Amino acid sequence: xxxxxxxxxxxxxxxxxxxxxxxxxxxxxxxxxxxxxxxxxxxxxxxxxxxxxxxxxxxxxxxxxxxxxxxxxxxxxxxxxxxxxxxxxxxxxxxxxxxxxxxxxxxxxxxxxxxxxxxxxxxxxxxxxxxxxxxxxxxxxxxxxxxxxxxxxxxxxxxxxxxxxxxxxxxxxxxxxxxxxxxxxxxxxxxxxxxxxxxxxxxxxxxxxxxxxxxxxxxxxxxxxxxxxxxxxxxxxxxxxxxxxxxxxxxxxxxxxxxxxxxxxxxxxxxxxxxxxxxxxxxxxxxxxxxxxxxxxxxxxxxxxxxxxxxxxxxxxxxxxxxxxxxxxxxxxxxxxxxxx
Ligand code: AHG
Ligand code: MN
Ligand code: MN
Ligand code: MN
Numbered sequence: 012x013x014x015x016x017x018x019x020x021x022x023x024x025x026x027x028x029x030x031x032x033x034x035x036x037x038x039x040x041x042x043x044x045x046x047x048x049x050x051x052x053x054x055x056x057x058x059x060x061x062x063x064x065x066x067x068x069x070x071x072x073x074x075x076x077x078x079x080x081x082x083x084x085x086x087x088x089x090x091x092x093x094x095x096x097x098x099x100x101x102x103x104x105x106x107x108x109x110x111x112x113x114x115x116x117x118x119x120x121x122x123x124x125x126x127x128x129x130x131x132x133x134x135x136x137x138x139x140x141x142x143x144x145x146x147x148x149x150x151x152x153x154x155x156x157x158x159x160x161x162x163x164x165x166x167x168x169x170x171x172x173x174x175x176x177x178x179x180x181x182x183x184x185x186x187x188x189x190x191x192x193x194x195x196x197x198x199x200x201x202x203x204x205x206x207x208x209x210x211x212x213x214x215x216x217x218x219x220x221x222x223x224x225x226x227x228x229x230x231x232x233x234x235x236x237x238x239x240x241x242x243x244x245x246x247x248x249x250x251x252x253x254x255x256x257x258x259x260x261x262x263x264x265x266x267x268x269x270x271x272x273x274x275x276x277x278x279x280x281x282x283x284x285x286x287x288x289x290x291x292x293x294x295x296x297x298x299x300x301x302x303x304x305x306x307x308x309x310x311x312x313x314x315x316x317x318x319x320x321x322x323x324x325x326x327x328x329x330x331x332x333x334x335x336x337x338x339x340x341x342x343x344x345x346x347x348x349x350x351x352x
């Protein structure tokens with residue numbers, strides 16, 4: 012008899028039975044997973060579903076709080092997540108890359124004890140060219156005694172996360188999740204419509220020979236980043252003593268999934284273009300959930316100077332420089348920054 016497949020539902024019930032998650036958190040993760048299935052179906056339809064291209068009326072782009080032109084799938088994915096989480100009773104409020112401010116759960120529904128933050132569709136620039144995209148989410152506790160949470164109640168450091176995950180819509184639709192006890196991968200069985208546990212306890216190799224960075228920004232980087240990548244590019248003839256390979260998908264979810272699967276270092280450092288805003292990637296619903304997943308898989312995540320999960324948020328859409336992946340490589344990159352300061 013083949014080994015029984017463990018569904019996401021069974022995995023979560025066993026985590027709850029072991030006392031590692033509450034029934035409410037189990038419910039919340041199931042709701043998010045169900046929403047990701049719906050997003051996967053919409054993404055998979057592409058041109059046939061009329062979901063490609065920019066949102067907004069003809070010629071009038073719809074610009075989000077980030078200053079980005081929203082894609083139709085940015086808006087649709089956001090709506091799917093809002094609707095799925097409104098009535099379940101497990102959330103007090105939610106925040107999204109695509110919404111200026113957080114939203115308490117509507118009064119008509121019961122509220123729960125958690126806060127959900129998400130990047131409903133990560134890698135939007137890849138949607139129209141059929142390259143993997145994804146959804147990223149992070150779960151915090153709603154502070155004691157707060158029944159109508161505002162933005163300020165979401166501003167908790169990454170160490171306060173009780174769960175985090177992403178769903179990558181690629182050749183497979185795979186949900187990767189941590190509830191603080193390892194990082195685990197679930198692949199969508201499209202025939203049955205359920206996520207099946209395919210990797211229990213993902214582990215990132217300590218060392219790597221693969222880096223992920225958008226090299227077109229090289230001339231805009233800070234000196235320590237120039238030095239770090241310069242040495243890395245000199246390969247085995249340089250101080251690193253080994254040749255590196257490069258990958259850059261421009262969907263953080265796809266790059267992080269590759270790193271969780273086979274190692275590597277991902278970086279979106281400060282450059283003179285994004286430095287005034289603090290960086291390109293957002294702390295609350297990109298860097299922090301990914302940092303939690305990576306640390307739970309034995310990797311490391313840093314701003315280049317500070318452990319990512321210890322950054323104190325100052326705003327819902329705060330941006331940070333990001334270095335994450337194979338522990339020894341992240342430490343090497345951080346060393347260049349600390350030496351320079
Ligand atoms: P989003 O599509 O949610 O706005 O995020 C895009 C991010 C991230 O997914 C990716 O790593 C990065 O932007 C790519 O930036 P460049 O296009 O500058 O390479
Ligand atoms: Mn965006
Ligand atoms: Mn994103
Ligand atoms: Mn996005």
